[in-house]
Amino acid sequence: MPWTERQQALLQAMGLRVWAEPDREPAAEAGSVLPPASEPAPPAAPVPAAPPARARPVSSPPARAAAPAVASALAGLDWPALRSAVAGCQACSLCSSRTQTVFGVGHPQAHWMVVGEAPGENEDLQGEPFVGAAGQLLDRMLAALQLSRAADGPPERSVYIANTLKCRPPRNRNPSAEELAQCEPFLVRQIELLQPRIILAMGRFAVQTLLRSDEPIGRLRGRVHRYQGVPLVVTYHPAYLLRSLPEKAKAWDDLCLAAETVEGSAAV
Numbered sequence: 001m002p003w004t005e006r007q008q009a010l011l012q013a014m015g016l017r018v019w020a021e022p023d024r025e026p027a028a029e030a031g032s033v034l035p036p037a038s039e040p041a042p043p044a045a046p047v048p049a050a051p052p053a054r055a056r057p058v059s060s061p062p063a064r065a066a067a068p069a070v071a072s073a074l075a076g077l078d079w080p081a082l083r084s085a086v087a088g089c090q091a092c093s094l095c096s097s098r099t100q101t102v103f104g105v106g107h108p109q110a111h112w113m114v115v116g117e118a119p120g121e122n123e124d125l126q127g128e129p130f131v132g133a134a135g136q137l138l139d140r141m142l143a144a145l146q147l148s149r150a151a152d153g154p155p156e157r158s159v160y161i162a163n164t165l166k167c168r169p170p171r172n173r174n175p176s177a178e179e180l181a182q183c184e185p186f187l188v189r190q191i192e193l194l195q196p197r198i199i200l201a202m203g204r205f206a207v208q209t210l211l212r213s214d215e216p217i218g219r220l221r222g223r224v225h226r227y228q229g230v231p232l233v234v235t236y237h238p239a240y241l242l243r244s245l246p247e248k249a250k251a252w253d254d255l256c257l258a259a260e261t262v263e264g265s266a267a268v
């Protein structure tokens with residue numbers, strides 16, 4: 001289906017380059033206007049960044065105003081097209097300091113989804129979320145439940161891992177509300193494509209983005225929330241667990257709650 005002028009305008013507002021219309025690109029899947037993932041990502045297009053916050057009415061908080069419209073513009077993208085769109089994104093200033101974007105990793109039909117915060121130094125260098133010590137801890141915790149981020153395992157034992165933000169903030173500073181709002185539509189589309197049975201939201205910014213809540217994690221964990229109808233369990237970020245070992249037991253409880261939720265929904 002060809003892109004509407006509105007969709008193209010929104011993509012360009014995000015700094016996303018539209019390569020070709022689907023009906024002019026026979027090799028592309030329906031709705032895909034970007035090169036497939038097997039091709040190297042093209043260099044970032046020299047298009048302007050997203051409109052600055054001052055262009056919006058001051059009464060519209062950026063974190064609430066940007067996401068729905070841009071998510072609509074991304075609605076036709078499949079996995080390869082979405083990955084390419086992220087690779088070329090210049091919608092916020094983080095594009096200028098990143099080594100590369102960090103899209104996500106795992107089985108595209110995984111039943112589990114882990115949503116983290118933002119890439120750190122190792123993630124920025126390797127292009128994969130949750131690497132380094134925190135990633136190893138996450139992998140060990142998942143392995144204890146016979147779960148893996150491998151892309152070729154059975155979907156019910158697979159975890160797809162993505163961050164809320166696809167580019168590393170300089171010096172690992174906290175992301176701004178504007179950056180989170182600009183990047184959120186990519187995460188929304190990832191969740192739409194994956195249709196996970198359970199989401200594990202790890203860390204403050206993942207929780208704020210998915211639940212629209214500023215409450216501390218300690219008050220949100222221990223129960224099952226919902227994101228677009230998908231069960232969601234809040235837990236601590238593995239990087240925090242490395243610094244606060246007593247919280248590991250709570251994080252393990254959270255994983256067990258998530259597992260019970262998935263098993264419960266499968267049994268219905």
Ligand code: SF4
Nearest residue numbers: 089092095166167183
């Ligand atoms: S952080 Fe997200 S919105 Fe900002 S440039 Fe990277 S991909 Fe685009």
